Amino acid sequence: MPRAVREQQMMDAAVRTFGQRGYRAASMDEIAELAGVSKPLVYLYLNSKEELFTACIRREAKALVDAVRAGAEPGLPADRQLWSGLRAFFTHTAEHPDGWSVLHRQARTHGEPFAAEVTAMRDEIVAFVTGLIGAAAREAHHDPALPDRDVSGLAQALVGAAESLAGWANETPGVSAKEAAATLMNFSWAGLENLLTSSPS
Numbered sequence: 413m414p415r416a417v418r419e420q421q422m423m424d425a426a427v428r429t430f431g432q433r434g435y436r437a438a439s440m441d442e443i444a445e446l447a448g449v450s451k452p453l454v455y456l457y458l459n460s461k462e463e464l465f466t467a468c469i470r471r472e473a474k475a476l477v478d479a480v481r482a483g484a485e486p487g488l489p490a491d492r493q494l495w496s497g498l499r500a501f502f503t504h505t506a507e508h509p510d511g512w513s514v515l516h517r518q519a520r521t522h523g524e525p526f527a528a529e530v531t532a533m534r535d536e537i538v539a540f541v542t543g544l545i546g547a548a549a550r551e552a553h554h555d556p557a558l559p560d561r562d563v564s565g566l567a568q569a570l571v572g573a574a575e576s577l578a579g580w581a582n583e584t585p586g587v588s589a590k591e592a593a594a595t596l597m598n599f600s601w602a603g604l605e606n607l608l609t610s611s612p613s
Contacts, residue, residue, distance in 0.1 A: 431510025472511035473533035479504040490547035502589035542567035
């Protein structure tokens with residue numbers, strides 16, 4: 413089996429184990445057994461438990477950012493891109509609950525360097541959302557002189573709410589990604605609509 417394929421199998425096993433058992437409780441023995449390889453092979457390919465966990469964070473972070481960017485279809489108006497990106501976010505976190513657990517719970521609660529990896533991912537998503545909100549507001553009232561602070565603040569609030577809601581949706585039976593996205597849209601629409609329709613001060 414090619415090294416890259418074997419390595420991805422190990423990473424899949426590691427994400428599942430870290431996501432379900434937590435970083436400290438997870439063992440390299442468990443990961444090796446789930447991947448169907450020997451523990452020395454895991455160490456040979458992925459080095460230490462810390463490096464393996466960091467690699468898992470980076471892989472899952474990239475997958476989530478890529479999903480959001482792909483979901484926000486470039487040909488749509490900016491406001492539609494924003495909402496389709498949100499739906500993509502909830503779809504991805506629902507389809508990859510262990511990966512989301514690694515990012516949202518495990519990495520953030522075990523200090524550096526793990527928390528810094530998640531912060532970098534979050535900053536990228538916030539910057540992307542900030543751009544979409546700003547573009548949507550400019551499209552709405554055709555004036556580039558927008559309050560950047562308002563746009564940035566709304567982006568931070570939207571991403572933070574999405575993160576919390578994704579955790580709730582994954583733990584609540586029967587909540588679909590579409591329902592989670594609709595909940596956030598309904599909750600945040602007043603603030604967004606005000607920015608999109610109000611004249612800049």
